[in-house]
Amino acid sequence: MSAPKIRLDSVSKSFGGSVVAVDKLSLDIRDGEFLAIVGPSGCGKTTVLNMLAGLEPATSGTMALNGKPIEGPGAERGVMFQDYALFPWRTVRGNVEFGLVYGPAGNGLSPAERTERVERTIEMVGLKGSQDKYPHQLSGGMRQRVALARLMASEPEILLMDEPLAALDAQTRVILQDELLRIWGQDRPASERRTVVFITHAIDEAVFLADRVAVLSSHPGRLKQIVDIDLPRPRGDATRRSGDFARLCQSIWELIREEAYRATMN
Amino acid sequence: MSAVSLTGAKAAGSTRFGGALVYLRTMALFVLAWYVGSLFVPSKLLLPSPLAVAAALRDTALNGELFGNALISLARLLASLLAAAAIAVPLGLLMGRSRLWNDLLELPVEMLRPIAGIAWIPLALYLFGIGHRLPLFIMFYTAFFPLLVGTAAGAAAVDKRLIAAARTMGLSGPTIMRRVIVPAALPAILVSARLAVAASWTAVVAAELVGAPNGLGYAIEYYRSMLSTPTVMAFIVTIGVLGFLTDKGLRQLSKVLTPWAQTGAAR
Numbered sequence: 001m002s003a004p005k006i007r008l009d010s011v012s013k014s015f016g017g018s019v020v021a022v023d024k025l026s027l028d029i030r031d032g033e034f035l036a037i038v039g040p041s042g043c044g045k046t047t048v049l050n051m052l053a054g055l056e057p058a059t060s061g062t063m064a065l066n067g068k069p070i071e072g073p074g075a076e077r078g079v080m081f082q083d084y085a086l087f088p089w090r091t092v093r094g095n096v097e098f099g100l101v102y103g104p105a106g107n108g109l110s111p112a113e114r115t116e117r118v119e120r121t122i123e124m125v126g127l128k129g130s131q132d133k134y135p136h137q138l139s140g141g142m143r144q145r146v147a148l149a150r151l152m153a154s155e156p157e158i159l160l161m162d163e164p165l166a167a168l169d170a171q172t173r174v175i176l177q178d179e180l181l182r183i184w185g186q187d188r189p190a191s192e193r194r195t196v197v198f199i200t201h202a203i204d205e206a207v208f209l210a211d212r213v214a215v216l217s218s219h220p221g222r223l224k225q226i227v228d229i230d231l232p233r234p235r236g237d238a239t240r241r242s243g244d245f246a247r248l249c250q251s252i253w254e255l256i257r258e259e260a261y262r263a264t265m266n
Numbered sequence: 267m268s269a270v271s272l273t274g275a276k277a278a279g280s281t282r283f284g285g286a287l288v289y290l291r292t293m294a295l296f297v298l299a300w301y302v303g304s305l306f307v308p309s310k311l312l313l314p315s316p317l318a319v320a321a322a323l324r325d326t327a328l329n330g331e332l333f334g335n336a337l338i339s340l341a342r343l344l345a346s347l348l349a350a351a352a353i354a355v356p357l358g359l360l361m362g363r364s365r366l367w368n369d370l371l372e373l374p375v376e377m378l379r380p381i382a383g384i385a386w387i388p389l390a391l392y393l394f395g396i397g398h399r400l401p402l403f404i405m406f407y408t409a410f411f412p413l414l415v416g417t418a419a420g421a422a423a424v425d426k427r428l429i430a431a432a433r434t435m436g437l438s439g440p441t442i443m444r445r446v447i448v449p450a451a452l453p454a455i456l457v458s459a460r461l462a463v464a465a466s467w468t469a470v471v472a473a474e475l476v477g478a479p480n481g482l483g484y485a486i487e488y489y490r491s492m493l494s495t496p497t498v499m500a501f502i503v504t505i506g507v508l509g510f511l512t513d514k515g516l517r518q519l520s521k522v523l524t525p526w527a528q529t530g531a532a533r
Binding site for chain 1: 425427428430431432433434435436437441445446449450452524525526527
């Protein structure tokens with residue numbers, strides 16, 4: 001096994017000194033893997049992602065990327081936020097090209113190359129023809145695609161995604177899950193894939209997408225178990241119907257059921 | 267987002283033409299009430315009829331006095347507004363985004379802000395004498411604080427997630443200021459500009475009344491001393507119309523500059 005892409009070593013995060021959101025989390029994230037993090041609400045999933053993004057420092061413990069400590073945000077780690085965080089004053093194209101135009105991701109690209117990549121990314125997420133629309137003119141599913149295109153256009157080494165599909169209706173979700181896997185490169189050899197850390201509260205989504213699912217417990221957020229998802233790729237509707245898929249969902253559900261009930265009843 | 271329109275939502279189904287009709291109807295009612303009222307006021311010096319005012323408007327328009335003075339006041343207003351914006355907007359952005367700047371400036375700003383610009387007229391008379399500089403200073407002062415406070419509030423209220431998104435793309439602090447904070451705060455800045463212009467119109471008259479050899483305020487004072495109330499009223503009406511038009515212009519400007527932040531445009 002090669003060195004991990006990202007290593008979290010005994011990382012804790014507390015707010016205001018008393019509330020412990022994440023407690024001594026140790027986790028290795030492999031190069032090119034699709035890692036999903038699931039857990040009941042209050043398990044600190046989003047906090048983990050924000051720390052990986054460099055938006056929040058850890059209270060204790062170490063986080064390293066390619067062996068170097070993570071000390072702040074960086075363009076090699078792209079983030080897709082839960083509510084997309086699109087720039088409302090910029091069109092679809094303006095949002096997608098933002099990181100390339102104003103950030104380091106566009107360094108070394110000629111304007112023509114940049115335009116080519118932006119147009120290609122917009123086409124890839126199925127937004128061709130909507131380039132000049134503003135976010136408020138788009139449906140939820142389309143906004144989500146813009147956020148995905150903005151993330152992909154910068155071609156970060158690592159994609160950090162915080163419940164990106166949570167706000168969508170069930171049909172759109174299924175379609176975008178398939179597309180996400182296609183864009184991630186499930187048809188290509190594993191060495192050509194990017195590393196993805198995908199936060200979700202939906203167990204079936206985690207099982208369908210990921211190579212491994214990290215299950216967190218809540219209050220405080222601790223790593224409960226890592227479940228290997230050995231469903232064959234490429235995955236699609238046949239995967240969703242398979243017995244293995246259902247069994248994996250069920251076993252993860254059993255891991256967090258008790259806590260989920262407790263969180264709901266309280 | 268209703269931040270841009272101070273008057274709130276437009277009535278449903280109103281067209282441009284329908285809107286103009288509503289304006290006209292309201293104005294006609296107002297002028298009629300004025301006319302009837304003037305019949306019962308014994309002295310024309312106290313309340314001239316709208317007809318007399320219309321005649322005065324025609325006369326001053328024909329001899330160039332109306333446009334000459336209006337142009338001077340308008341130019342002063344624009345010059346002082348631009349000067350105020352040039353300082354207040356950058357300062358407001360700093361105050362809105364930096365604790366240090368906010369702590370440094372908050373107390374003096376909050377102490378100076380409640381003082382009406384016209385309170386400085388006596389002092390400004392000593393400093394500047396009568397001429398352009400006094401009304402320019404008073405209007406600058408009047409426009410400065412709405413712009414400063416509005417910009418600071420707008421910059422402080424920028425959605426944190428947008429800034430986080432820009433940080434994760436590796437943007438530097440100054441680039442985030444220019445490419446995220448400024449555009450995100452622009453609707454708030456434009457609203458504060460409308461407030462600043464409205465306040466400036468009230469200040470221009472007061473300042474020119476005492477401190478200028480020309481302009482709409484000067485004309486009002488001049489014709490008052492001539493006991494020509496219809497002409498005084500003609501200049502007052504002109505100020506109202508100009509105030510309306512400048513606000514309309516600014517609203518149009520915010521539609522052009524911030525099409526994404528107009529009423530009814532949800533995020």
